[in-house]
Amino acid sequence: xxxxxxxxxxxxxxxxxxxxxxxxxxxxxxxxxxxxxxxxxxxxxxxxxxxxxxxxxxxxxxxxxxxxxxxxxxxxxxxxxxxxxxxxxxxxxxxxxxxxxxxxxxxxxxxxxxxxxxxxxxxxxxxxxxxxxxxxxxxxxxxxxxxxxxxxxxxxxxxxxxxxxxxxxxxxxxxxxxxxxxxxxxxxxxxxxxxxxxxxxxxxxxxxxxxxxxxxxxxxxxxxxxxxxxxxxxxxxxxxxxxxxxxxxxxxxxxxxxxxxxxxxxxxxxxxxxxxxxxxxxxxxxxxxxxxxxx
Amino acid sequence: xxxxxxxxxxxxxxxxxxxxxxxxxxxxxxxxxxxxxxxxxxxxxxxxxxxxxxxxxxxxxxxxxxxxxxxxxxxxxxxxxxxxxxxxxxxxxxxxxxxxxxxxxxxxxxxxxxxxxxxxxxxxxxxxxxxxxxxxxxxxxxxxxxxxxxxxxxxxxxxxxxxxxxxxxxxxxxxxxxxxxxxxxxxxxxxxxxxxxxxxxxxxxxxxxxxxxxxxxxxxxxxxxxxxxxxxxxxxxxxxxxxxxxxxxxxxxxxxxxxxxxxxxxx
Numbered sequence: 001x002x003x004x005x006x007x008x009x010x011x012x013x014x015x016x017x018x019x020x021x022x023x024x025x026x027x028x029x030x031x032x033x034x035x036x037x038x039x040x041x042x043x044x045x046x047x048x049x050x051x052x053x054x055x056x057x058x059x060x061x062x063x064x065x066x067x068x069x070x071x072x073x074x075x076x077x078x079x080x081x082x083x084x085x086x087x088x089x090x091x092x093x094x095x096x097x098x099x100x101x102x103x104x105x106x107x108x109x110x111x112x113x114x115x116x117x118x119x120x121x122x123x124x125x126x127x128x129x130x131x132x133x134x135x136x137x138x139x140x141x142x143x144x145x146x147x148x149x150x151x152x153x154x155x156x157x158x159x160x161x162x163x164x165x166x167x168x169x170x171x172x173x174x175x176x177x178x179x180x181x182x183x184x185x186x187x188x189x190x191x192x193x194x195x196x197x198x199x200x201x202x203x204x205x206x207x208x209x210x211x212x213x214x215x216x217x218x219x220x221x222x223x224x225x226x227x228x229x230x231x232x233x234x235x236x237x238x239x240x241x242x243x244x245x246x247x248x249x250x251x252x253x254x255x256x257x258x259x260x261x262x263x264x265x266x267x268x269x270x271x272x273x274x275x276x277x278x279x280x281x282x283x284x285x286x287x288x289x290x291x292x293x294x295x
Numbered sequence: 296x297x298x299x300x301x302x303x304x305x306x307x308x309x310x311x312x313x314x315x316x317x318x319x320x321x322x323x324x325x326x327x328x329x330x331x332x333x334x335x336x337x338x339x340x341x342x343x344x345x346x347x348x349x350x351x352x353x354x355x356x357x358x359x360x361x362x363x364x365x366x367x368x369x370x371x372x373x374x375x376x377x378x379x380x381x382x383x384x385x386x387x388x389x390x391x392x393x394x395x396x397x398x399x400x401x402x403x404x405x406x407x408x409x410x411x412x413x414x415x416x417x418x419x420x421x422x423x424x425x426x427x428x429x430x431x432x433x434x435x436x437x438x439x440x441x442x443x444x445x446x447x448x449x450x451x452x453x454x455x456x457x458x459x460x461x462x463x464x465x466x467x468x469x470x471x472x473x474x475x476x477x478x479x480x481x482x483x484x485x486x487x488x489x490x491x492x493x494x495x496x497x498x499x500x501x502x503x504x505x506x507x508x509x510x511x512x513x514x515x516x517x518x519x520x521x522x523x524x525x526x527x528x529x530x531x532x533x534x535x536x537x538x539x540x541x542x543x544x545x546x547x548x549x550x551x552x553x554x555x556x557x558x559x560x561x562x
Contacts, residue, residue: 018382022390025375025434029394032431036408043411096307099300114543119311122535123492125508126528129515130314133321133329140317143330174311225399232401234495239515249403256407257499266411269404276401 043266053263061267071251071268078248079275081162082231085169089226090219092170093177097218098211100178101185113182120175125235131168132240135159160242168236173229177222184218185211213291220287227283228276248272315532322525329521340526350527353510357491360422360506364429365487371430372437372482373475379438380445391438398435405431406499413500420502428496433486440485444478444549477549484542488535507531 045057065071100112119127134140135158142154158164188211196206234249241247248268255265322341326334344350378384379391397405409428413420448471456466494508501509511527514520 014382015384018378018384018387021374021378021382022384022394025371025394025438026390028371028430028434029396032409032427033396033405034393036412037404039412039415040404040408092307095300095303099304103297103300110547115308116311118536118539119315121488121492121539122315122532123508123511123528125492125494125511125515126318126524126531127314129524130317130528133521134314134317138328138330140330147331171310171314174307228399229401232403234403235512249401252403252407253499256410262411265407269407272401273404 040266040269043263044270046263046266048261048263061264062271064264065267065271074246074248074251075268075271075275077162077246078231078272079279081165081169081245081247082227082276083279084162084166085173085230086223086227088166088170089173089177090181090222093174093222094181094215094219097178097181097185101182113179116178117175120172124172127172128168128236128239131164131171132159135164135167135240159240161244162241164240164242165236165245165247168240169230169233172236173226176225180221180225181215181218184215184221188214216287216291220284223283224280228280231272231276318525318529318532321522322529324522327519327522329525340522341530343523344526344530347523350507350510353505353507356422356504357507360425360429360497361487361490364426364433364490365483367426367430368433368437368486368490369441369479369482371434372441372486373479375434376438376441376445380442380448381450395435395438397432402432402493402495406496409496410499420500422501422504424500424502425497425506428500429490429493432493432496433489436489437482437486440482440546441475441478444475444481444546447550448474474552475549477545477547477552480545481542481549484538484545488538488542492535 044061045059047054047056047058047060065075096116100109100116104112132139136142137154137156137159139159141158142151145151146154158167192210192214193206196210197203201209231247232249233247234253237245237247237250249272252265252268252272255261255268320333321329323336323338324333325337325339375391375394379387405428409424409431413424418424452470452474453466456470457463461469492508494512497506497509498512505513511524514524
């Protein structure tokens with residue numbers, strides 16, 4: 001850090017050089033992210049008056065969103081589906097991350113992580129669509145089970161409902177859950193395990209009292225990185241959700257592109273973000289208390 | 296505990312790959328219904344792909360958008376990653392937090408907020424508006440990759456170059472840039488893949504010329520188009536895997552060049 005004033009080109013202070021470099025990406029993020037998000041917030045307090053937008057500030061959209069059972073149900077369902085996806089994804093991901101971190105030879109870890117991430121990089125649309133093909137009434141799953149004589153008629157509870165949305169999203173977000181947990185597990189000092197076992201703890205209690213608390217930051221990151229984006233998923237509910245699997249993003253899209261009621265769509269978008277933020281903060285808070293309680 | 300965990304890991308990988316594994320199976324299946332048992336082998340669906348002009352236009356549009364987005368996102372990524380790894384400045388956490396925000400923000404929020412602003416400003420939608428959105432969501436990935444490339448850099452190499460009479464810029468160009476080049480290539484490929492696959496932002500901002508995913512979305516409503524979609528999907532998946540393998544190779548070579556230990560994987 002001592003090269004602040006070295007040589008002809010190093011005249012500027014370190015902070016100034018940092019700002020100079022970060023200025024362009026920051027300006028981009030301010031103009032195309034912060035400003036549009038601000039615009040959405042502003043829009044949500046306006047109202048649509050048939051073809052024109054009434055720019056007097058009002059809470060009308062929020063009142064409507066929170067009192068109309070249709071919107072309320074969609075918001076609540078999105079939250080529940082998102083929570084179910086998060087729980088399923090993170091619980092299924094933990095053993096994988098644990099296996100790769102603790103039981104795979106160091107030289108082969110990169111290959112495992114690469115294998116896990118590949119499906120994530122293939123077209124999201126195609127992957128979701130494939131689940132529709134798999135789970136459908138005449139789909140791969142049903143025709144195979146029928147062909148094998150395991151069932152007599154196609155199963156119908158697996159497509160066009162919330163179950164299908166949860167399965168599909170849990171599949172889509174798997175690497176997002178595995179990677180942060182894996183990174184947290186990798187950071188754990190292996191001698192702690194030996195110490196714990198030398199002191200007479202068994203395999204399970206070592207896991208419960210040493211590994212899990214130390215892996216918690218990774219689990220929290222995994223929960224947030226799955227929970228926040230899934231609540232706004234649009235493609236999966238449309239393709240595999242059916243009427244009972246619709247989520248709030250579908251309504252936001254309808255408001256903006258079909259009903260031409262941007263202010264209402266903006267209010268729903270703001271409410272969704274607010275809901276996600278509150279749940280995320282509560283989760284982080286509870287986790288802090290859990291970890292402190294263990295000290 | 297090792298044995299059951301291993302079995303679980305392998306089952307999990309099967310779950311991850313099951314949908315993709317079905318793609319080639321049905322892309323070559325000589326039947327319009329996507330179900331077992333298979334009917335026979337055919338190249339027909341791939342041949343049909345060659346005869347759809349709308350598809351070709353969408354592919355070209357997507358490629359154009361992906362190339363430009365990848366270059367812009369990587370340029371922004373280099374600037375931000377260099378600033379984040381090399382300099383300390385007040386408010387760094389907040390600044391980087393804002394730039395990385397699209398990583399966790401639901402894409403539909405990014406899409407509608409951009410749409411509202413563009414329409415309010417009276418701008419017309421088109422390929423360039425999709426590029427604006429794609430650069431926004433690809434930049435955080437570029438930064439994540441480039442951060443690790445810049446972090447592995449030995450700072451004294453640059454200082455030596457300056458001491459030997461190079462200017463700051465020429466030492467960056469002659470010393471730093473070659474060392475982080477694999478990271479840059481990896482970032483370009485990842486940003487390209489993200490843009491090529493992205494649907495929601497393109498769906499909202501594309502205007503009259505659809506990108507490949509938007510075109511695909513339109514086709515998914517027609518059951519008779521299913522096998523053709525499977526064929527197209529097979530090609531897309533192969534292309535993605537190829538790009539990723541190159542990106543991973545570049546990243547590893549970069550890690551080896553700067554003497555880093557293998558850290559494993561993107562993100």
